[in-house]
Amino acid sequence: MKRVIFAAALGFFALAAAAPLPQPGTQFHSLPAGTGKQQTEAACLRCHSADMLAQQRLTEKQWTSAVEKMMRWGAVVTDKDKAAIIAYLSKHYGPDNKSFVPLKTKTIKK
Numbered sequence: 762m763k764r765v766i767f768a769a770a771l772g773f774f775a776l777a778a779a780a781p782l783p784q785p786g787t788q789f790h791s792l793p794a795g796t797g798k799q800q801t802e803a804a805c806l807r808c809h810s811a812d813m814l815a816q817q818r819l820t821e822k823q824w825t826s827a828v829e830k831m832m833r834w835g836a837v838v839t840d841k842d843k844a845a846i847i848a849y850l851s852k853h854y855g856p857d858n859k860s861f862v863p864l865k866t867k868t869i870k871k
């Protein structure tokens with residue numbers, strides 16, 4: 762039985778290796794220039810890309826709560842940087858944020 766599973770797994774990986782890889786054309790968002798950019802990059806881009814920030818449309822109150830949640834999850838933010846980060850995010854990614862362009866993917870051509 763084990764041999765059958767092993768052979769099936771081998772077959773699957775052989776097929777997967779032969780198939781062409783998708784070309785996602787990944788383009789990550791970069792943070793716009795401005796006061797607080799440096800602190801935001803240092804504190805917020807350790808675990809995820811700037812896309813996670815750029816796709817939000819949050820009020821200052823909501824950004825405060827998001828930053829505090831990330832601090833509970835392990836983001837290292839000093840009191841001084843916290844205010845700068847919240848101000849930066851509220852300014853660039855507030856409720857009227859239209860800057861985010863979703864990732865474009867390409868289909869595989871056979």
Ligand code: HEC
Binds near residue numbers: 805
């Ligand atoms: C210790 C790792 C870590 C750091 C540092 C971090 N985040 Fe996150 N963040 C996460 C994880 C994990 C998720 C959930 C990812 C997912 O759902 O795919 C997340 C998700 C988010 C989301 C999406 C909404 C949500 O609540 O899930 C926002 C907004 C966000 N982070 C903002 C920030 C900001 C602002 C900072 C900087 C102050 C930051 N993050 C720093 C780990 C981190």
